[in-house]
Amino acid sequence: MPPEPPPEDDRPNPWGNAAETQTAGPTAKRTVVPSESDSAPAAEQFNCPNCGGSIEIKAAGLSVSIACEYCGSTLDVTNPDVSIIQRYEGEVRKLELPLGSRGMLRGTEWEVIGYQRRSENGRYPWDEYLLFNPYAGYRFLDTDGRGWSFGEQLTASPDKQSLVGFTLNGEFFQPFYAQTRAQVDYVLGEFYWRVAVGEEVLTADFVRPGKMLSWEHSGNETVWSLSELLEPNEITDAFGIPPAKGGGLPLPHQPSPHRKKAGQFMKLALAVAFALIVITSLFGGTSDPQTAQINLSTNGVEQSAKVGPIILDRARQAVTVSARAPGIENSWIDLTYSLTNRDTGEVFEANNVVDAYSGRDAEGNWSEGSRYSSSKFSMIPSGTYELNVYAAGSRWTEGQYGSSSNAQLEVTIEKGATFYSNLFLALLFVFVPAIWQWWKHLSFESRRRSDSDFTGDDDD
Amino acid sequence: MIFRSPALPARICDYCQATVKRIADGVELAGEVAVLPFDVSPIQIGTRGEYGGKPFDVIGRIRLGYDQGAWNDWLCLFSDMTHGWLSESDGQFQMVIERPIAETNSDLIQHLAQGGDAAIGDRTIIDGSEFTVSDMRSAKCIAAEGELPFAPSTGWDVFNVDMRDEQGFSANFEREEGEDSGFYVGRYVTLAELKPHNLRAIHGWKMPDYAA
Numbered sequence: 054m055p056p057e058p059p060p061e062d063d064r065p066n067p068w069g070n071a072a073e074t075q076t077a078g079p080t081a082k083r084t085v086v087p088s089e090s091d092s093a094p095a096a097e098q099f100n101c102p103n104c105g106g107s108i109e110i111k112a113a114g115l116s117v118s119i120a121c122e123y124c125g126s127t128l129d130v131t132n133p134d135v136s137i138i139q140r141y142e143g144e145v146r147k148l149e150l151p152l153g154s155r156g157m158l159r160g161t162e163w164e165v166i167g168y169q170r171r172s173e174n175g176r177y178p179w180d181e182y183l184l185f186n187p188y189a190g191y192r193f194l195d196t197d198g199r200g201w202s203f204g205e206q207l208t209a210s211p212d213k214q215s216l217v218g219f220t221l222n223g224e225f226f227q228p229f230y231a232q233t234r235a236q237v238d239y240v241l242g243e244f245y246w247r248v249a250v251g252e253e254v255l256t257a258d259f260v261r262p263g264k265m266l267s268w269e270h271s272g273n274e275t276v277w278s279l280s281e282l283l284e285p286n287e288i289t290d291a292f293g294i295p296p297a298k299g300g301g302l303p304l305p306h307q308p309s310p311h312r313k314k315a316g317q318f319m320k321l322a323l324a325v326a327f328a329l330i331v332i333t334s335l336f337g338g339t340s341d342p343q344t345a346q347i348n349l350s351t352n353g354v355e356q357s358a359k360v361g362p363i364i365l366d367r368a369r370q371a372v373t374v375s376a377r378a379p380g381i382e383n384s385w386i387d388l389t390y391s392l393t394n395r396d397t398g399e400v401f402e403a404n405n406v407v408d409a410y411s412g413r414d415a416e417g418n419w420s421e422g423s424r425y426s427s428s429k430f431s432m433i434p435s436g437t438y439e440l441n442v443y444a445a446g447s448r449w450t451e452g453q454y455g456s457s458s459n460a461q462l463e464v465t466i467e468k469g470a471t472f473y474s475n476l477f478l479a480l481l482f483v484f485v486p487a488i489w490q491w492w493k494h495l496s497f498e499s500r501r502r503s504d505s506d507f508t509g510d511d512d513d
Numbered sequence: 514m515i516f517r518s519p520a521l522p523a524r525i526c527d528y529c530q531a532t533v534k535r536i537a538d539g540v541e542l543a544g545e546v547a548v549l550p551f552d553v554s555p556i557q558i559g560t561r562g563e564y565g566g567k568p569f570d571v572i573g574r575i576r577l578g579y580d581q582g583a584w585n586d587w588l589c590l591f592s593d594m595t596h597g598w599l600s601e602s603d604g605q606f607q608m609v610i611e612r613p614i615a616e617t618n619s620d621l622i623q624h625l626a627q628g629g630d631a632a633i634g635d636r637t638i639i640d641g642s643e644f645t646v647s648d649m650r651s652a653k654c655i656a657a658e659g660e661l662p663f664a665p666s667t668g669w670d671v672f673n674v675d676m677r678d679e680q681g682f683s684a685n686f687e688r689e690e691g692e693d694s695g696f697y698v699g700r701y702v703t704l705a706e707l708k709p710h711n712l713r714a715i716h717g718w719k720m721p722d723y724a725a
Contacts, residue, residue, distance in 0.1 A: 085551045092714035097551055114552020115604060117582045131582060133550065162719060187553040188704060188712065188721045190604025208605060208701035209681035245603050247581060273633035274648065 078102070080134035083110065095187070099135050101126065111153075111166045112185050116243040120167075122152050125241065127248065139249070145241065146170075149294060150182050150194070152242045156291030158203060158283075161189050163291075167242035171235050183244060191245065194288075195280060199304050200297045201288045202265060204280030211259075211266060211277060217507075219259050219266060221279065226259035226266045229305045231506035233257070235269075262308035282306050303501040311494035318487035325483045329476060337471030339373050344465045351384045351446035352457035360466050361439035362395065368435055371470035375427035377463045378407045381446070385409075386462060389443040390428060394436045403428040407462070410449070429470040440466045516660060517572050518590050523664040525573075525657055532657075534664045543664035549576060549656040554601060555704065555712045556587050558659045562707035564608050567591045571599070573659030577671055579652040588661060596662070598697060599707075600685070607683045608707075609699030617696060621646075625686050626694045631674055639684050639698060644676040663692055677701075 083099040086109065097110040106123030110116055110130060118138065119128045125141035154165045167183030179197040193204040211219035211226070218227045235256045240248045254271040269276045282304060285296030303309075343363060349356040365372070374390050385408035392401040405428045411420035442464045448457060502508050516524055522535045525546055534543035560571040573588035584602035591597065597610040614626045621637035635646040654669040674686040680700075687695040704712075705723045712724045 088716035090714075090716050092716040092718075093553075093557075094551065095553060095716045095718060112553060112604075114550065114554060114583065114585075131578065131580070161721075185604070187715050187718055188555045188724075206603075206605070208607075208677070208683075210677075210679045212679060245582060 078137050080136045083130075083133065083135060085113075101128065102135060102137050103128075103140055110243060111164060112187075112191075112243060112245065115245045116166075117245055118248050119243040120240040120248065122241055127240070127250075130243070146239065148182075148241065149180070149196075150292055154292055156293075158184075158192075158194075158287065158291045161186055163189075163192060165194075165242075165292075167244045167248075168240065169237055169248065170239035172238050173233055173235055175238070178238065183242065193278065193280065196297055197304075198297055199299050199301060200285070200307065201283045202280040202304075202306070203283050204265075204267070204278050207277040207279055210275075221266060224261055224264070226261050226264070228257070228507045229260045229265075229505045230256070230258040258305060260306040262312070263306060265306040280306075282308070302504050303497060305501065305504065307501060309494050309497045309501070311490055311497055315487070315490035315494040318490045322483045322487040326480050329479050329483070333471060333473075333476045337469065339467035339469040339471075342465050342467045344463055345442065347442065347444055347462040347464065349386070349444055349446050349460055349462060350457045351381070351386075351448035351460055353445055353447050355443050355445040357444070358442045358464065359439055360442060360464055362437050363439070363466055363468065364437050365433055365435050365468065369432045370435075370468060371472070372430040372433050372438075373427055373467045373470040374403065374405075374430070374440060375425065375465050375467075376405060376407050376442075376444075377425050377465075378409075378460055379424055381407065381409050381424060381460050382458075383410050383412075384446055384448045384458070384460060385422070386444050386446040386460065388426070388428075388464075391441045391443075392430060392433070392438050393441065394434070394438055396436050399434070399436075401430050401433060403430065429472065431470065431472070440464075517570070518594065518596065518660055520594060521573075521588075521590075521596070521660045521662050523662070524660045525665075527658070532664045532666065544666045546654070546665055547656045547667040549574075549658055552576075552585070553715055554585055555715065556585070556599065556601060556709075557711070557713040560587075560709055560711050560713070562589070562709040564589070564591075564597065564702070564707060567593060569597070571659075573657070573661045575657045575661060575665055576655045577652040577673070578655045579650045581650070583652075583655060588659065590660075597699065599702075605701060606704060606707075607699055607701045609683060609685055609697035612696050612698050614694060614696045622686060622696055625674060625688065626696070628688075637676070639676070639678075640682075642678045642680070642682060644678045644682070644684055646674060647677050648675040649673065663689075 079102040081099040081102040083097045085094045086096045086098050088094040097113045099108055101108055101121040101124060103126040104124035106121060108121060116130050119130050121128060125143060125145050126137055127139040129136045129138050148168050150165045152165055155162055163184035163186050165182050166185045169181045170178060171181055172178040179195055182194040184192040184194055195202045211221040214220055218225055232255055234253050236253045237250055240250060254269045257268045259266040263282050265280050267278050289296055343360055345358045345360040347356055347358045376388055378386055385406055388405045390403045405426045407424055407426050408422035409424050410422050444462055446460050524533050530545050530548060532543040532546055533540045556571055558571055562569055569589040569591045571587050572590045575586050577584055587599040589597045589599050597608050600607045600609060614622060619637045619639050621631060621635055625631055631646050631649060633646050637644055650673055652671045652673055654665050654667055657665040670690050672688040676684040682700045685697040709724045714720060
């Protein structure tokens with residue numbers, strides 16, 4: 054809503070026409086505070102026409118209204134004679150950043166010259182300090198107790214994007230707070246516009262990590278500003294006050310503290326996974342294959358064959374035994390392997406199967422099973438070994454044992470093995486911390502967004 | 514009294530505030546303007562800088578005020594003897610250069626030049642870009658100093674319309690008592706990008722590194 058214009062008799066006339074601007078009530082003359090150096094003076098001084106307190110105008114020539122820091126009365130400083138707009142006799146608030154405080158922020162020294170307490174009809178209050186430097190102009194310092202943001206009024210309007218948000222300098226801002234009314238609840242200090250308690254503006258906010266783009270509209274004026282979330286130590290280093298206490302939900306533009314870690318963990322996990330896969334394929338793998346052919350019938354009768362001898366020279370190593378029966382149909386072959394150390398008689402056993410079934414049902418042709426299988430022996434001590442293979446084939450068709458047919462089985466023994474299951478476990482182990490970090494990141498983001506008027510939007 | 518710019522007809526005396534106007538065979542007194550009220554502007558007569566690759570000197574200023582505040586229009590004389598205005602308002606700067614009104618296709622500017630009205634939010638195309646009227650006001654000349662393209666006098670009424678586009682370009686329209694309307698196009702600038710020298714030293718404030 055446009056602010057109410059001041060009553061006709063209170064309306065200050067343009068400067069330079071002092072004779073006509075005398076309004077009822079006391080006024081005060083202002084004088085330039087003499088400079089103590091060769092430089093130009095930096096301030097004007099006057100005594101509050103309401104309480105008599107000594108007030109300095111820090112942004113002389115720019116300031117339009119002042120709320121007296123002693124009595125809180127709002128004063129008009131657009132004329133040579135300072136006049137009262139609104140008297141106030143209440144207690145003046147003590148500010149966390151007192152007027153006149155100076156601090157270096159992002160490479161520039163700023164003086165606190167104004168303070169506004171703002172809210173949405175009394176709810177969600179926040180403090181807004183006006184900062185000034187004659188060479189750098191104005192900045193805003195905002196806090197709602199969870200952190201401090203450093204803002205600047207923009208001279209260009211952001212571009213509206215089809216994704217509902219806005220871009221500014223190539224950065225996309227997501228909508229966060231929809232259009233709502235914000236009001237001024239309390240003012241102190243000097244401003245380059247007409248401040249008035251109770252004045253309302255429409256606001257909307259758009260965010261990206263670390264930054265907030267704010268829109269304010271009142272009457273027929275639209276103002277865009279961009280603020281950046283300060284690190285907690287920046288406000289302490291600049292003004293010597295403790296950092297915001299924080300707590301509650303994350304700030305709308307607070308970057309996820311887990312995002313970086315999640316990214317780093319994921320990168321690390323991917324690097325380790327890649328290394329593991331490379332190592333497995335380099336050091337895995339097999340050598341010195343020896344093969345035996347077994348002819349058998351799928352009649353359930355066990356056949357046996359010997360493969361080897363195979364000489365294992367390392368103290369401990371893996372051995373892979375694979376079986377292949379390319380021609381079997383609706384049959385299976387049970388396999389028993391027994392790897393025997395010729396010198397010690399130590400025996401290592403394993404069982405496996407090759408099978409192949411196919412048929413046709415309501416859903417069409419189907420087939421299952423595998424005509425190839427492999428068994429891995431790990432940690433076999435050195436020695437000369439031979440492999441006994443016991444194979445028994447059976448045939449199954451139409452829900453019953455079928456007539457036997459011939460089957461060719463090829464069994465190969467090789468040194469070494471590739472343990473994909475171990476690799477899988479290792480990868481799982483490696484990815485768990487990364488996934489945990491991502492989960493923390495995503496849950497932070499969901500808490501951050503929970504306060505938004507646009508929570509349905511999950512796009513990043 | 515020295516005139517820095519051969520093209521500019523008016524100069525305000527540094528000592529007595531008299532406005533002196535050049536005529537064919539010399540100068541004539543053209544009135545008097547008020548003493549500038551104190552302000553903390555970092556610009557002063559004699560500030561030098563660079564804009565669009567051209568060096569400039571600040572040689573004059575006119576201060577305008579209205580019920581919501583006041584602003585400075587600093588006259589900048591470029592090395593090629595053309596001039597521009599560095600407008601200083603709410604701590605932000607824009608450099609604008611005058612354009613002949615007859616050469617603009619903007620209906621809004623033509624309408625304003627013929628005495629018409631505008632409203633905040635009105636849109637118009639200038640140089641192929643869409644500008645929006647962001648502010649308009651009736652102001653009065655409060656004071657002036659240095660050399661100027663016209664002979665100002667205190668209390669002089671100026672109707673001023675501000676337009677801006679989405680990229681930070683700005684345009685102004687000005688209608689003054691007894692003068693031709695003025696149309697100015699430029700953009701917002703930071704003090705730093707003007708590479709200024711001889712900024713005004715202000716007590717208690719460090720001169721920025723870029724101007725040291």
